[in-house]
Amino acid sequence: MKVKRYIVKDMNEAMIKIKSDLGMDAIILNTRRIKNGGFFKLFKKPMLEVVAAVDEPARSTKTPLKPPIEEPQPKPETAPTTGTVKEREEIAALKDMVATLIQKVEGIERNQLRPILEAEASREITESPDKKYIQMLMELGIQESIAKKILEIVQRQISISDKNHEAVINAIKVIAREYLGEIKTIDTDSASHPNIYMFLGPTGVGKTTTLAKIAARLSLVENKKIGLITADTYRIAAVEQLKTYSEILGIPLEVIYEASELSDAINRFKDKDYILIDTAGRSHKSKELKSDYDELIQHLPAATVFLVMSLTTDTKNLKSIIDSYQFLDDYRLLFTKLDESTSYGNILNMRVITGKSLSYFTIGQSVPDDIEVADKEKIIHYIFEEKK
Ligand SMILES: Nc1nc2c(ncn2[C@@H]2O[C@H](COP(=O)(O)OP(=O)(O)OP(=O)(O)O)[C@@H](O)[C@H]2O)c(=O)[nH]1
Ligand SMILES: [Mg+2]
Structure with missing residues (x-):
């Protein structure tokens, strides 16, 4: 996952930057107003801090998530005098904020993105769940056209997902049994002879x-x-x-x-x-x-x-x-x-x-x-x- 932080004047500006930087799939993780004063005292008007992220499937998720600070990089009006107490407090506050953000990002990844990614992985099955069963019937030697007909009827009766495999199999068997029709052997109760x-x-x-x-x-x-x-x-x-x-x-x-x-x-x-x-x-x-x-x-x-x-x-x-x-x-x-x-x-x-x-x-x-x-x-x- 790629995470970026933006300091912008409004949401509109943020969206433009996020879309051009991270693309259409980016999601907004956090927004907050930044008041004048403190570390950001250089800003005359209140600014908006927006943290956005985009999933990068190819990249290992094990790399630590560190939101790089994006421009405009807030710079103090005057060159910082080294080690003033106030600045140290502000840097500590910023570190806290970044840590909180990392936690949030990880939480989102865990709670929201993972299920989405998992769903994505199994989409082929959920998109056309009948295909897997048609294939299964064909492997049992049943003709494709008949397999399709059976699944058509199954789908009219129950919705197919991998969660109800047993119910689907049972429905398939019931329909296949119907298709076998009436069994006619030697008529043992026939009145006429021979x-x-x-x-x-x-x-x-x-x-x-x-x-x-x-x-x-x-x-x-x-x-x-x-x-x-x-x-x-x-x-x-x-x-x-x-x-x-x-x-x-x-x-x-x-x-x-x-x-x-x-x-x-x-x-x-x-x-x-x-x-x-x-x-x-x-x-x-x-x-x-x-x-x-x-x-x-x-x-x-x-x-x-x-x-x-x-x-x-x-x-x-x-x-x-x-x-x-x-x-x-x-x-x-x-x-x-x-x-x-x-x-x-x-x-x-x-x-x-x-x-x-x-x-x-x-x-x-x-x-x-x-x-x-x-x-x-x-x-x-x-x-x-x-x-x-
Ligand atoms: N394994 C197995 N062999 C069978 C079965 N039914 C018949 N056979 C064998 O198949 C061979 C041919 O059987 P027949 O009954 O002579 O077949 P048919 O249709 O009368 O043959 P023709 O009169 O030559 O057309 C014999 O060796 C039978 O024992 C079966 O259900 N399983
Ligand atoms: Mg014979």
């Missing part, structure tokens, strides 16, 4: 394994009658895979080689509660994606589609997969391999982008254990890295 579910999605994401997990649960836990159909006859191994599950679980399996065989297979399962149809994994870039599906549904009564995607797939590819399945009127999102994933923001992203309901997620290779209903609370825990 209910048909078809599993679509890219190669190797876990369609067959997931279907087996769901079949096992419906059969073993819910005591439902299940029929399995596989339309994946591209590979012998694919049929074998489902056949193995069907034998272990004691659930019948129909293998169809042509779409036209589908209606017969469904007919054979008309007494079942649920029919689960496995399909061949296809690259989402495949041109046959839509035609394969169109062919199948020609031979199907109403079926609910689970679009199975692995959470290990990056955002760009997940979007591209979703784009390639745009021909579907409706579907439910089913994410696999959460156990292999390190970021869960895409669960929220894909739900918001598609507007489709989340259903289940799978968390490992083990049939039937590693599947869970996409419980919103759990997803929030996953996204916010509070995995239990």
